[in-house]
Every structure is written in structure tokens, then in C-alpha cells.
Amino acid sequence: MERSESGTRDDRTVHAAIDQSVEERDQSFMGVALAEGRRGLARTSPNPAVGAVLVRDGRIVGRGQTQPPGGPHAEIVALREAGEAARGATLYVTLEPCAHHGRTPPCVDALVAAGVAEVRVALVDPFPQVAGRGIVRLRAAGILVAVGLGATEASELHEGFFTRLATGRPHVTAKWAMTLDGRIATRTGRARWVTSPSARREVHRLRDRIDGIVVGVGTVLADDPLLTTRLPDEDVGVGGPHHPLRIVLDGAGRTPPDARLLRPDTPGRTVIACTAAAPEACRAAWRAGGAEVLVVAGDGPRVDLRHLLADLGRRGLNTLLVEGGGEILASCFAAGLVDRALVFVAPKLIGGRTAPGPLGGLGAATMNGAYRLRDVVVRHFDDDLLIQGEIDRGGAAADEADGPIAAAPATGAIFHQRTKSTIGREESLSDGRILPSTQGGDHVHRDC
Numbered sequence: 040m041e042r043s044e045s046g047t048r049d050d051r052t053v054h055a056a057i058d059q060s061v062e063e064r065d066q067s068f069m070g071v072a073l074a075e076g077r078r079g080l081a082r083t084s085p086n087p088a089v090g091a092v093l094v095r096d097g098r099i100v101g102r103g104q105t106q107p108p109g110g111p112h113a114e115i116v117a118l119r120e121a122g123e124a125a126r127g128a129t130l131y132v133t134l135e136p137c138a139h140h141g142r143t144p145p146c147v148d149a150l151v152a153a154g155v156a157e158v159r160v161a162l163v164d165p166f167p168q169v170a171g172r173g174i175v176r177l178r179a180a181g182i183l184v185a186v187g188l189g190a191t192e193a194s195e196l197h198e199g200f201f202t203r204l205a206t207g208r209p210h211v212t213a214k215w216a217m218t219l220d221g222r223i224a225t226r227t228g229r230a231r232w233v234t235s236p237s238a239r240r241e242v243h244r245l246r247d248r249i250d251g252i253v254v255g256v257g258t259v260l261a262d263d264p265l266l267t268t269r270l271p272d273e274d275v276g277v278g279g280p281h282h283p284l285r286i287v288l289d290g291a292g293r294t295p296p297d298a299r300l301l302r303p304d305t306p307g308r309t310v311i312a313c314t315a316a317a318p319e320a321c322r323a324a325w326r327a328g329g330a331e332v333l334v335v336a337g338d339g340p341r342v343d344l345r346h347l348l349a350d351l352g353r354r355g356l357n358t359l360l361v362e363g364g365g366e367i368l369a370s371c372f373a374a375g376l377v378d379r380a381l382v383f384v385a386p387k388l389i390g391g392r393t394a395p396g397p398l399g400g401l402g403a404a405t406m407n408g409a410y411r412l413r414d415v416v417v418r419h420f421d422d423d424l425l426i427q428g429e430i431d432r433g434g435a436a437a438d439e440a441d442g443p444i445a446a447a448p449a450t451g452a453i454f455h456q457r458t459k460s461t462i463g464r465e466e467s468l469s470d471g472r473i474l475p476s477t478q479g480g481d482h483v484h485r486d487c
């Protein structure tokens with residue numbers, strides 16, 4: 040038998056197999072923690088929707104997700120479930136445990152007191168009061184800490200929180216439904232319904248996980264939407280359906296006081312964002328209907344979107360869905376405020392010169408001025424497609440030159456799927472490293 044410093048070849052094969060199974064086991068436990076976190080989305084803001092799992096002797100002994108503001112964090116929920124079994128256990132958690140006193144005491148103290156032996160953290164918390172200190176404190180107490188397992192998935196889970204910390208505004212997803220010929224409504228303004236029931240169900244799942252929805256007054260006048268979350272029981276998240284904060288952009292005060300989203304029996308809250316141009320009588324009527332009126336700086340007669348989004352960020356909204364219509368979507372894109380686009384495409388053709396498209400406004404003069412999506416993912420909902428992509432801020436592409444056309448990808452590569460799983464990649468954070476504080480961090484909070 041070949042023998043070396045590191046043992047026989049058989050030994051090495053066995054160790055490699057063990058390493059492989061340890062890695063797979065770690066991946067699957069972090070996967071459970073990520074799933075716990077996702078169940079809390081939109082229910083924890085301004086705090087991140089963290090998920091945690093405690094494992095001892097290969098068995099889950101506690102799991103948890105961060106509770107609504109003022110409630111315990113995911114780690115504490117998991118510790119409470121585990122009780123004495125937490126001693127010697129490994130914690131898998133989607134974000135670094137907190138080390139500061141907010142509305143709740145530091146999670147690191149509770150982990151140390153419970154005798155947890157190891158902690159696998161997906162991501163360091165960029166929140167300035169944590170920013171590596173949680174990891175330093177755990178290590179100082181003799182707990183083994185590894186960082187990076189499931190980092191890509193956790194970045195996605197916490198993208199709203201991270202965007203707000205970095206920019207002071209929520210993460211913004213622009214969403215619309217259009218026909219194959221690029222229309223979001225007919226020439227008479229009718230948009231019910233562009234897509235199939237299963238695509239619309241997906242929209243309600245999205246609403247269940249988002250902090251706020253934005254629409255323009257044009258959409259309120261045309262569709263009189265409810266903008267609530269209506270889901271079958273099996274799709275509903277923790278604690279029942281979550282109705283996002285509805286935000287209507289109405290510079291001049293055209294929202295009818297009897298709009299359905301203002302009715303007392305419509306669940307959830309409505310904010311009408313107007314400018315000083317909206318008459319006081321309109322504002323009084325909206326308030327009487329239970330809406331909050333937010334008078335925002337005007338961009339002419341229109342609501343200044345940067346001011347509005349900064350205000351929503353200060354209120355602790357981590358995520359926003361802009362649902363249209365075309366004028367609002369165009370303004371959000373033009374202001375550089377869109378992070379992601381979700382486009383449902385139905386196999387229908389409407390036609391007509393005046394039927395609106397998804398982006399109103401002036402539009403680009405040349406192809407170089409087009410907004411581009413990257414990391415594109417395509418999914419099917421019955422016969423409808425959902426095309427999702429991140430807005431590429433890398434600048435305009437040089438599409439206009441009459442050069443040779445690049446070779447086409449191999450047949451079958453019509454849709455490409457983003458592959459994201461990086462669970463298993465681990466890297467250590469050196470002791471004492473504190474991340475630089477983020478831009479805008481002074482006016483945002485984690486209201487623990």
C-alpha cells in the first residue's frame with residue numbers, strides 16, 4: 040500500500056468522502072436556515088429576515104426566523120427551541136449574529152451562554168453597529184466561526200436590507216405584465232387581465248414578501264386596484280397574508296376618495312404621495328378614508344421619486360415593487376432607481392398605435408440608450424413567461440455599429456437559467472476585521 044505523510048491512498052479516499060459528506064450536510068443545514076429566513080420576508084422590516092438552525096449530532100434541535108420588530112431574532116428563537124440541546128451544537132445562520140443592544144439584547148451573548156460550539160455564518164452584517172463585531176465576540180469566547188457558506192443565496196435573501204443600508208432607499212423591483220406585442224393595456228386602457236391565473240398567483244406571492252407597492256394615479260383611475268395579497272392558504276407566509284404598504288403617486292390630487300384601496304374593509308395601509316399642488320380638500324378626503332398623506336417635494340407637478348424613496352427608506356421599508364403604469368415605470372427607470380425587472384409576457388397580441396407599452400416617458404433615441412438586463416432568468420406560468428433580470432448599470436452597450444454579427448449560441452440555448460448555488464464555499468473572516476461603514480448608513484436603522 041502506498042503510504043505518505045498524509046496517510047494511505049485509501050485513507051485519503053475515505054477522508055475525501057467524509058469531507059464531501061460534511062460539505063453536503065453543511066449545505067443542507069444552511070439551506071434549511073435560508074428557507075426559514077425566506078418565510079419571514081416582509082414581516083421583519085426594518086430588520087433583515089434572518090433564518091437560523093441549530094444542529095447537534097447531525098440532528099436539527101432548533102430552528103427559527105427573526106420575528107417582527109421588537110421580537111426575538113432567529114438565533115434566539117432557535118436557542119429557545121433547542122433548550123439544553125444547544126450545548127455543543129453548531130449554528131447555521133444567514134447573517135452574522137448581532138453584538139449590540141437594540142430593542143433586544145445581543146444574540147452573541149445568548150449563543151455564548153448557551154454553550155454553542157460552532158457557528159456557520161453566510162454573510163457578515165454590514166450594519167455599522169455589527170459589521171464583524173459579532174464574529175469577533177464569538178471567536179473571543181472560543182466558538183469556531185466560519186463565514187461564507189450559502190453567501191450567494193443569503194445576499195439575495197437580504198438584498199433589501201443591504202440596499203437600504205448602502206443607498207438609504209429600498210431595493211426596487213419594477214414589474215409589469217405585457218402582451219407579445221409589448222402592450223400593458225388596450226387602447227381603451229383595459230389591463231384586466233393580461234396574464235393567466237397562475238402568473239397572477241405568482242404576483243400575489245411576490246406581494247406577500249415585499250414591504251411596499253407603488254402605483255401611479257393613472258393606474259388607480261384606470262383599474263381601481265385593491266393592491267392586496269390574495270393567496271390560497273397553502274401559499275401564505277408566516278402569520279397569515281402580508282399586505283404591503285400601498286403607495287400611490289398622485290402629484291396633483293386626482294385619486295378619488297372612493298377608490299377601492301381607500302375603503303375601510305380593504306386590508307393593509309395606503310399612503311398617497313402628492314405634492315403641494317394637491318388641494319387641501321383632496322388631502323382631507325384621503326385622510327378621512329384612512330390614508331396617510333405624504334406631501335413630497337415636487338419634480339414640477341410630479342412627485343420627486345428620490346425624495347419619496349429616501350423617505351420610505353427612513354421608514355424602514357427594505358423592498359418595493361413598482362407595479363406601474365407606464366409613466367411611473369419610465370420615471371423610476373429614468374431616475375436610476377430600478378434594481379430588477381420582472382416582466383410577465385402573455386402570448387396575446389393587442390395591436391393599435393395608442394395601446395400603451397410598459398415604459399412611457401420620452402424613451403431612448405438610440406439602441407445605445409436602452410436599459411439592459413443581466414443575470415436573466417426565464418420561468419413559465421402556464422403559457423406565460425416571466426423574464427427576470429437585474430438592471431445593468433454598467434453603461435450603454437455599443438449595439439449600433441454595423442459590424443459582423445457574433446456567432447449564435449448552440450441551438451437550444453434560447454433561455455438560459457442563472458445558476459446561483461454557491462453553498463459550500465467557505466472563507467474565513469480574519470479576526471478583528473470590521474467592514475467599512477456604508478454610504479447612507481447614518482440615516483438607516485436596524486430596529487432590533
Ligand SMILES: NC(=O)c1ccc[n+]([C@@H]2O[C@H](COP(=O)([O-])OP(=O)(O)OC[C@H]3O[C@@H](n4cnc5c(N)ncnc54)[C@H](OP(=O)(O)O)[C@@H]3O)[C@@H](O)[C@H]2O)c1
Nearest residue numbers: 215216223224230255257258290342363364365366367370
Ligand atoms: N399590465 C400591467 O402590468 C399594468 C400595470 C399597471 C397599470 N397598467 C395600465 O397602465 C395604464 C395607466 O398607466 P399610466 O402611465 O397612464 O399611469 P401611471 O403610470 O399609473 O400614473 C401616471 C401618473 O402618476 C402621476 N405621477 C406622480 N408623480 C409621478 C412621477 N414622478 N412620474 C410619473 N408620474 C407621476 C402623474 O399624474 P399627475 O401629474 O396627476 O400627478 C402621472 O400622470 C392603465 O391603462 C393601466 O391599466 C398596466
